[in-house]
Amino acid sequence: MTSTATKPVSTLLYRSRRLRLGSLLTLPLVWLVGLYIASLALLLATAFWRVDPFTSKVTPAFQFDAFEQLLSNQAYLSTSLRTLGIALTVTVVSAAFAIPLGIYMAKIASPWMRAFLAVAITLPLWAGYLVKILAMRVTFTEEGFFNSFFGVFGISGPGFSQTTVVLTLTYLWFPYMALPVYTAIRQIPVNLFDASADLGARGWTTIRTVVLPLLAPALIAGSVFTFSLSLGDYIAAELVGGRTQMIGSVIANNINLNPPVAAAFALVPIAFVVVYLLGTRRTGALERM
Amino acid sequence: MLRLTRGARIALGAVVGIVLVFMYVPLMLVIVNSFNAARIPSWPIEEFSLRWWEAAFANQALWTAVGNSVIVGLGAMVIALLLGTLSAFALQRFEFFGKQTVNLLIVLPIALPGVVTGVAFSNTYNNVLEPIGIQLGYFGMIVAHATFCIVMVFNNVFARLRRMSPSMQEASMDLGASLWQTFRLVTFPQFRTAFVAGALLAFALSFDELVVTIFTAPAGVDTLPLWIFNQMSRPNEATQVNVIATVLILLSFIPVYVSQRLTRAQEDER
Numbered sequence: 001m002t003s004t005a006t007k008p009v010s011t012l013l014y015r016s017r018r019l020r021l022g023s024l025l026t027l028p029l030v031w032l033v034g035l036y037i038a039s040l041a042l043l044l045a046t047a048f049w050r051v052d053p054f055t056s057k058v059t060p061a062f063q064f065d066a067f068e069q070l071l072s073n074q075a076y077l078s079t080s081l082r083t084l085g086i087a088l089t090v091t092v093v094s095a096a097f098a099i100p101l102g103i104y105m106a107k108i109a110s111p112w113m114r115a116f117l118a119v120a121i122t123l124p125l126w127a128g129y130l131v132k133i134l135a136m137r138v139t140f141t142e143e144g145f146f147n148s149f150f151g152v153f154g155i156s157g158p159g160f161s162q163t164t165v166v167l168t169l170t171y172l173w174f175p176y177m178a179l180p181v182y183t184a185i186r187q188i189p190v191n192l193f194d195a196s197a198d199l200g201a202r203g204w205t206t207i208r209t210v211v212l213p214l215l216a217p218a219l220i221a222g223s224v225f226t227f228s229l230s231l232g233d234y235i236a237a238e239l240v241g242g243r244t245q246m247i248g249s250v251i252a253n254n255i256n257l258n259p260p261v262a263a264a265f266a267l268v269p270i271a272f273v274v275v276y277l278l279g280t281r282r283t284g285a286l287e288r289m
Numbered sequence: 290m291l292r293l294t295r296g297a298r299i300a301l302g303a304v305v306g307i308v309l310v311f312m313y314v315p316l317m318l319v320i321v322n323s324f325n326a327a328r329i330p331s332w333p334i335e336e337f338s339l340r341w342w343e344a345a346f347a348n349q350a351l352w353t354a355v356g357n358s359v360i361v362g363l364g365a366m367v368i369a370l371l372l373g374t375l376s377a378f379a380l381q382r383f384e385f386f387g388k389q390t391v392n393l394l395i396v397l398p399i400a401l402p403g404v405v406t407g408v409a410f411s412n413t414y415n416n417v418l419e420p421i422g423i424q425l426g427y428f429g430m431i432v433a434h435a436t437f438c439i440v441m442v443f444n445n446v447f448a449r450l451r452r453m454s455p456s457m458q459e460a461s462m463d464l465g466a467s468l469w470q471t472f473r474l475v476t477f478p479q480f481r482t483a484f485v486a487g488a489l490l491a492f493a494l495s496f497d498e499l500v501v502t503i504f505t506a507p508a509g510v511d512t513l514p515l516w517i518f519n520q521m522s523r524p525n526e527a528t529q530v531n532v533i534a535t536v537l538i539l540l541s542f543i544p545v546y547v548s549q550r551l552t553r554a555q556e557d558e559r
Binding site: 007009010013014017020021024025027028029031032033035036037038039040042043046058097100101103104105107108117119120121122123124126127128129130131132133134135136137138139141143144145147148149171174178193197202203204206207228231232233234235238239247248251252255259262263266269270273277 | 315333499
């Protein structure tokens with residue numbers, strides 16, 4: 001009885017499982033639901049609101065004008081498709097380089113080289129988002145390094161264009177693909193390679209029939225990052241894209257001028273990301289992240 | 290063993306070479322360009338000088354921005370540590386209805402594009418809280434940052450809790466320790482490295498965040514990324530940006546070193 005008297009809180013919590021769970025979950029849920037989800041819901045509700053054509057003030061209403069504007073204007077559709085295309089290209093290019101890099105690191109490199117490459121891939125992750133965009137600007141600007149270096153061979157760089165946006169986003173998110181792919185290749189049991197070789201498979205056959213199928217979960221996990229991070233980005237488009245517009249650019253540009261349109265358009269990347277996440281969730285790859 | 294022909298090995302090595310060149314040459318160019326006397330990053334560099342370094346270190350606005358970034362990062366980190374650890378314990382130690390949904394809620398702020406998160410918060414601040422007289426101002430930025438930092442702490446602590454056996458805590462409670470004593474003396478030391486790793490990641494994530502800051506920073510307040518972004522948006526004044534970028538590249542060695550140490554410490558603890 002003495003312990004009950006001296007440690008009332010502990011005893012109470014120990015006795016009630018519900019109270020314990022409640023005391024853990026209340027704060028996080030109040031924050032995430034009360035602040036974040038409520039803000040998101042409110043933003044999406046704005047999509048149905050009315051903009052006064054004279055004062056450009058937004059007033060609560062229930063109308064579909066913003067959605068009609070989105071559907072009737074060809075520019076919004078092409079921006080969505082362009083952004084989707086950029087995000088998919090970034091994902092494919094990242095995977096195309098991550099797989100050979102991972103095979104080299106896991107199977108060919110010496111232990112020293114492997115450790116060096118592991119750090120070399122991770123380091124740029126910490127270098128900062130804008131630092132890397134600046135690096136791409138310095139490289140591809142009109143009178144910059146790329147044009148000056150390759151100009152000797154008669155090659156001129158992409159300048160600030162959609163190609164540079166793809167390159168920049170790949171530059172930003174490549175490590176998120178490379179690391180899981182490398183880890184997955186390292187985790188493949190060595191005897192699978194032995195068995196494949198004993199059965200007479202050459203290197204490429206082993207890679208195609210043994211390694212690649214086992215890489216699927218890692219590729220999916222990596223693609224969640226490369227895809228959704230590219231899809232939502234608009235700073236790269238603004239700083240190295242020339243006139244390239246992405247979904248984010250449209251949202252950012254409209255939020256003050258026409259909030260309902262911005263809010264309605266925000267649904268597009270949310271839909272893309274949710275569909276992509278649900279699609280990948282079925283494969284079970286996310287459990288390993 | 291994986292049997293590869295000589296040609297295949299060379300081809301794979303070449304890909305690694307291309308990746309390294311693509312990753313590091315642009316960063317080197319930034320470093321070299323911080324010593325470029327010219328106003329635009331032209332190549333080849335004709336005249337080297339330290340003038341942008343001197344200008345950057347004398348720039349009061351830049352230092353204020355750095356200070357703001359540190360304050361916001363620390364604030365977001367503390368909130369994320371509290372909320373991330375609480376939710377990690379809830380989701381690891383309990384089975385309950387809606388567990389998957391809570392998990393999704395924690396991941397959502399980082400899974401959704403920053404522009405959506407930023408616009409959502411600014412909409413709430415400007416159109417809901419301000420009209421009823423609540424001015425979050427500076428704190429609003431910290432709130433927004435903390436929201437997407439929770440997942441960093443959560444992931445690290447959750448993963449560690451999964452590997453910890455609850456029997457130590459049960460033993461501690463059986464021996465008469467209170468919940469708080471048990472947490473402080475038994476549980477916390479077991480997940481301390483994961484806690485620190487989560488804190489580091491949360492701070493780094495906040496320190497580097499631009500998009501959410503664009504929409505939630507009060508007027509006239511710059512964080513470091515915001516300051517860099519504003520400079521970069523005016524192409525001919527971006528000279529000091531190379532300097533601060535060089536410093537950031539050099540600073541990025543610290544977290545890599547710390548994370549290597551933490552990994553080793555974690556292996557020792559096991």
